[in-house]
Amino acid sequence: MSDAAPETTGPDLGAGVVMDTIADGSMLAGHVGEQAVLLARRGSEFFALDATCTHYGGPLAEGLIVGETVRCPWHHACFSLRTGEALHAPALSALGCWSVEARDGKVFVRNRVPAALAVRVRARESPRSVVIIGGGAAGFAAAEMLRRQRFEGDIHMLSDDDAPPVDRPNLSKDYLAGNAPEEWIPLRPEAFYAEQNIDLRLKTSVAALDVAAREVVLSDGTRLKYDRLLLATGAEPVRLPLPGMDLPHVHTLRTLADCRAIIARAATAKRAVVLGASFIGLEVAASLRARGIEVHVVAPEKRPMERILGRELGDFIRDLHEQHGVVFHLDDTATALEATRVKLKSGGTIEAELVVAGVGVRPRLALAQAAGIAIDRGVTVDEYLQTSAPGVFAAGDIARWPDPLSGASIRVEHWVVAERQGQTAALNMLGARERFRAVPFFWSQHYDVPINYVGHAESWDEIAIDGDVASRDCMLRYKRGGKLLAAASIYRDRENLEVEAAMEG
Ligand SMILES: Cc1cc2nc3c(=O)[nH]c(=O)nc-3n(C[C@H](O)[C@H](O)[C@H](O)COP(=O)(O)OP(=O)(O)OC[C@H]3O[C@@H](n4cnc5c(N)ncnc54)[C@H](O)[C@@H]3O)c2cc1C
Numbered sequence: 001m002s003d004a005a006p007e008t009t010g011p012d013l014g015a016g017v018v019m020d021t022i023a024d025g026s027m028l029a030g031h032v033g034e035q036a037v038l039l040a041r042r043g044s045e046f047f048a049l050d051a052t053c054t055h056y057g058g059p060l061a062e063g064l065i066v067g068e069t070v071r072c073p074w075h076h077a078c079f080s081l082r083t084g085e086a087l088h089a090p091a092l093s094a095l096g097c098w099s100v101e102a103r104d105g106k107v108f109v110r111n112r113v114p115a116a117l118a119v120r121v122r123a124r125e126s127p128r129s130v131v132i133i134g135g136g137a138a139g140f141a142a143a144e145m146l147r148r149q150r151f152e153g154d155i156h157m158l159s160d161d162d163a164p165p166v167d168r169p170n171l172s173k174d175y176l177a178g179n180a181p182e183e184w185i186p187l188r189p190e191a192f193y194a195e196q197n198i199d200l201r202l203k204t205s206v207a208a209l210d211v212a213a214r215e216v217v218l219s220d221g222t223r224l225k226y227d228r229l230l231l232a233t234g235a236e237p238v239r240l241p242l243p244g245m246d247l248p249h250v251h252t253l254r255t256l257a258d259c260r261a262i263i264a265r266a267a268t269a270k271r272a273v274v275l276g277a278s279f280i281g282l283e284v285a286a287s288l289r290a291r292g293i294e295v296h297v298v299a300p301e302k303r304p305m306e307r308i309l310g311r312e313l314g315d316f317i318r319d320l321h322e323q324h325g326v327v328f329h330l331d332d333t334a335t336a337l338e339a340t341r342v343k344l345k346s347g348g349t350i351e352a353e354l355v356v357a358g359v360g361v362r363p364r365l366a367l368a369q370a371a372g373i374a375i376d377r378g379v380t381v382d383e384y385l386q387t388s389a390p391g392v393f394a395a396g397d398i399a400r401w402p403d404p405l406s407g408a409s410i411r412v413e414h415w416v417v418a419e420r421q422g423q424t425a426a427l428n429m430l431g432a433r434e435r436f437r438a439v440p441f442f443w444s445q446h447y448d449v450p451i452n453y454v455g456h457a458e459s460w461d462e463i464a465i466d467g468d469v470a471s472r473d474c475m476l477r478y479k480r481g482g483k484l485l486a487a488a489s490i491y492r493d494r495e496n497l498e499v500e501a502a503m504e505g
């Protein structure tokens, strides 16, 4: 992950600024020496923090203050103004705090002080052993939060992947494009797990759950006891039932190994076919274009992403990709994959040395289902993310939870939601009884255009557009019966945060 070089713009906060120039609930970007610092006001109190988000280096001064928190404009991480703690993902590391002195109508920022993280759960329940099945977004965020809350019992994190938890969204974006160094990809360096006494077991597949005995059964027959269990098994790419799907140049993308295999193939490929015009498919298309490969996208829909983002953004995304040289074959599907070509239903063929199928994912529910845990197109959880089995929680792509905004039970496949659910599940495994109330959020990046989406709209009867989509300056509000369900924006980051805050109620 990147931390952008700190910018030392704005006033010298060490020399002091007049208090009244900072309105209640607003912030000022400045610096102390070479350090970029953010000065925020809430009522009569002033807080100073590092100005750069610990996720990807977003400029926090362009974000939003909500209560005693500051929200990052890029991917909505939420930090405590008082302690600097990264309260809600995707940032996981705290911001440095600075001491502040108010005198003679001026406020001076003095020294950087270490973050003093408050324990949010006074362990009312003290499980001895927590088992986490899954080494992805939700599983990792849960383990990290358990230790952040000073949980001292055993944490066993079981993953059938061969890589420690990685920044999965990067695998279709900068990393695949060749623009991200290796060190951005692990969520934490390998030493973290030993330091935090987290028993991370890779290439370890869980074969069954014995919820009566409170044990998980590994594929080699070993049994592991738990007091609390988190199911965070995520999702797996759908594999099309097509002749040739098993050929070596045909790939799906979920893991770091998948990504590396695509990169290796891309080194010699001149032309690629991407099956599917979804987020992952189109992000892959953009990244392969960045590598100079000719890209053809084949998809059954008439307009990319219309079902999720609507007609206007769908047309925009298609134009954007065409401007970058992507060739679309819409309203069409592949009927067979051969060593050097893809056959289409429309009768045509495309020569290609690389095929990437991005045609959706399927939640990995088999373990929960076989154990008799309640399932409804996902693992059913309550507002505390508890499943129907005692002591068993679920989070991430597999979990279907009661969404307070829509009143419906929903399941989404978003990175930030998975991490935040992992965090809430961790707190609740320690007895916090915290409701999961986060408004769903995701982002997607196509070339230099980020799309930020907040809320959840499976259908709508109106899209109210503010601004201009083609000029990349817009906010689209998805409504049903006049009620706002979701909003998508391009380069309206602060407004997107305001919509999120309003939806939180
Ligand atoms: C390439 C790519 C790009 C993405 N980009 C974005 C984006 O830009 N924005 C966004 O919001 N979302 C994005 N997503 C989606 C996001 O990554 C997922 O929503 C998120 O990873 C879900 O987290 P999870 O913890 O539920 O599952 P995962 O992160 O998939 O983790 C599941 C873990 O469970 C393990 N596992 C499963 N079954 C077993 C078993 N039986 N035994 C042991 N281990 C098991 C797996 O090995 C894995 O470690 C992207 C996804 C991909 C693949």
Ligand code: FES
Pocket: 053, 054, 055, 056, 057, 058, 072, 073, 074, 075, 076, 077, 090, 091
């Ligand atoms: S850069 Fe701040 S949340 Fe991603």
